[in-house]
Amino acid sequence: MGEIIKGKPVADKMTDDLTAEVAALNAKGITPKLTIVRVGARPDDLAYEKGALSKCQKVGLATEVKELPLDITQDDFIAELRKINNDSNVHGILIFRPLPKQLSEEVIKYEIAPEKDIDCFSPVNAAKLLEGDKSGFPPCTPTAVIEILKYYNVPMEGKKAVVLGRSMVVGKPATLLLLNENATVTICHSRTKDLPKVVSEADIVVAGIGKAKMVKADFIKEGAVVMDVGINLDENGNLCGDVDTEACVEKASLITPVPGGVGSVTTSILAKHVIKACKALNNL
Amino acid sequence: MGEIIKGKPVADKMTDDLTAEVAALNAKGITPKLTIVRVGARPDDLAYEKGALSKCQKVGLATEVKELPLDITQDDFIAELRKINNDSNVHGILIFRPLPKQLSEEVIKYEIAPEKDIDCFSPVNAAKLLEGDKSGFPPCTPTAVIEILKYYNVPMEGKKAVVLGRSMVVGKPATLLLLNENATVTICHSRTKDLPKVVSEADIVVAGIGKAKMVKADFIKEGAVVMDVGINLDENGNLCGDVDTEACVEKASLITPVPGGVGSVTTSILAKHVIKACKALNNL
Incomplete structure (x- = not known):
């Protein structure tokens, strides 16, 4: 008879560690920030978003949700994404997928800044995963x-x-x-x-x-x-x-x-990746 | 007791098929071209190059070898590579690796045009390999x-x-x-x-x-x-x-x-990939 092992103790331990890491960054005047890009308001996305925001806020990350209209054009979507890519206050970007049909993931995955792509949407991170390059962000x-x-x-x-x-x-x-x-x-x-x-x-x-x-x-x-x-x-x-x-x-x-x-550990990894991205972007 | 199976019949069959494909492209006024980028003159590279050129020429591909000095700087290497990337007569690029120490493969792999990268140096092709996207070029x-x-x-x-x-x-x-x-x-x-x-x-x-x-x-x-x-x-x-x-x-x-x-089949794959790249670049 085996043991059922919960995610919670893992997540709790991570929360402690990440909170300390964020405090150390705060002391340097840095606050890691996650921006979530959500098109429309699918219930699945909203549920995951709620958990992700709660976890990130708990460890001291700044968060922002960019809700975009369901009928946004690809050009407008890419323009929004580039703004976030270029915003030096943002360190991690999570784009909810699948995107609506008028948006080509095959095109957009090349647009997200790889160094802020904390859930392996960018081909750069997929390649790093394949190569075993630990500087990237696996899913x-x-x-x-x-x-x-x-x-x-x-x-x-x-x-x-x-x-x-x-x-x-x-x-x-x-x-x-x-x-x-x-x-x-x-x-x-x-x-x-x-x-x-x-x-x-x-x-x-x-x-x-x-x-x-x-x-x-x-x-x-x-x-x-x-x-x-x-x-x-x-x-x-x-x-x-x-x-x-x-x-x-x-x-x-x-x-x-x-x-x-x-x-129950996934959002802790998300928060960990935002902090990792923030450190790399600050050469820490 | 099993059978020892040679690569030659496979390569011969591929030669026939690829020769026909090149002839069809020639009829449209297109000649697929491979450019090999070699830094210095390592015997291993020269041996592979000889086989690759021979196979490519046999099926009717144009070929060129860009031999660069062993002490070339990274900036000069990248400048040469960009010229080849931008040369619309070139469809496939093979860079012999490992490169000498002053050249960072980690940087250069992002420079080769993915659509001409016929041996999976670019992270774009590594990602396509991982995704099972057949438009790419696996090694x-x-x-x-x-x-x-x-x-x-x-x-x-x-x-x-x-x-x-x-x-x-x-x-x-x-x-x-x-x-x-x-x-x-x-x-x-x-x-x-x-x-x-x-x-x-x-x-x-x-x-x-x-x-x-x-x-x-x-x-x-x-x-x-x-x-x-x-x-x-x-x-x-x-x-x-x-x-x-x-x-x-x-x-x-x-x-x-x-x-x-x-x-003995590897160079046939190389030639096949040059033709595939040429067709894609010509929207064929």
Whole structure:
């Protein structure tokens, strides 16, 4: 019988550390600032925004939300973004995606200043992620996975990690971040054959495939560590992850719940990235 | 007992196809051109250059070599590169690396025009590789691996592939390219525990770890396909790969030799990428 490990103690520890870092910057006359760019008012975006603002304010960051009209043209959007890029008071920029159809993410991703792009929208940060260049900003969610593993002293070097899913926001970056930690990583997806067997060889499982409770007990090796990055609704409309937590906790050593697991650390990573960007921009 | 599969038939087929493509472009008044930028005259570079020029000329490409002095300053190098970027007659640029110490690859990689960067030096192409965006140019060597697998009708979808090595020129891009083909990919490296066992589960092995003949028969599953990307010298000073070919061919179904395997397809990929770049630059 394993232990369900929450994100909260990780987030709390980070809050303490980041608050101290911001205080040290304040003492130098610097206040790190996050600007959120939101087009329209999608409920998902508003929910994440609320959590992000609350976390950032708690650690002492300045914040601003730039709400843009749903029908904004691409030229106007880019003009707004360039203003924020050029504003020396802003250190981190988060753009909610997906953007409405008239805005081309393929074009706009080249416009965001890479040094302020704290959630890996810019190709510059995607390339740094691939290269293992730690000066960049990998996406917040898989970074939270690594942060939790480190907090709970889970060894990664030489361990077998299996990542379920190959998205740009979870699967691929999680694979590369685990590789940076010297894990031996297998990346699985919808075309993987005999998925339960492949996953059952893992010391560390990262599930980000987007299917409610699809990871069952037979996927899990005795003593494995399971990180659930899924956010789904179950048949009763309740929030759940990609992992059948109740079934898998019987075999796992550590397992993150949904909600209250990886997701509750993501905004702390966001705040950490704003501070990192601020320091780099100030040559600190 | 398996079959040793050479790169030559793959390269020959590609030569035929590319020659026809160039002829079609010529008919439109377009001649694709490769410019090689070489600093100094390292024997390795000269050897590769000779092969690359010969292949490109064979399929009808225009070629040019810009040889720059070993002590060129970064500013002068960048000025030369910008001239080539801006030369509308040039469609593909290959810069030999590593560059001498006074030249920062970290700076220069942002200078090469991504649309002419046919061997994945630019972060834009690294990001496209990570995203699975096929408009980019992945590195030539791992692309040659995929080309050979396709030529010999090796199924990749749903197969277990194991990549040895995590370099930016072989291991990481090979992983992503195999993932694009819907293989389930495991990436191994110097810290991987029980390497022979991990590799022996693979249907497809790609060895790019840079250790002479380190892959032995006990690494190979009966019937596996083995792609040897290593280029090393054995104890007698002879060229050899990462795979002990003689021992492994007993168990593998197909195995590429060194020399005469993957390396002999790389320049064909280079030529293919020049043509692809030329077509894109001409909106064809």
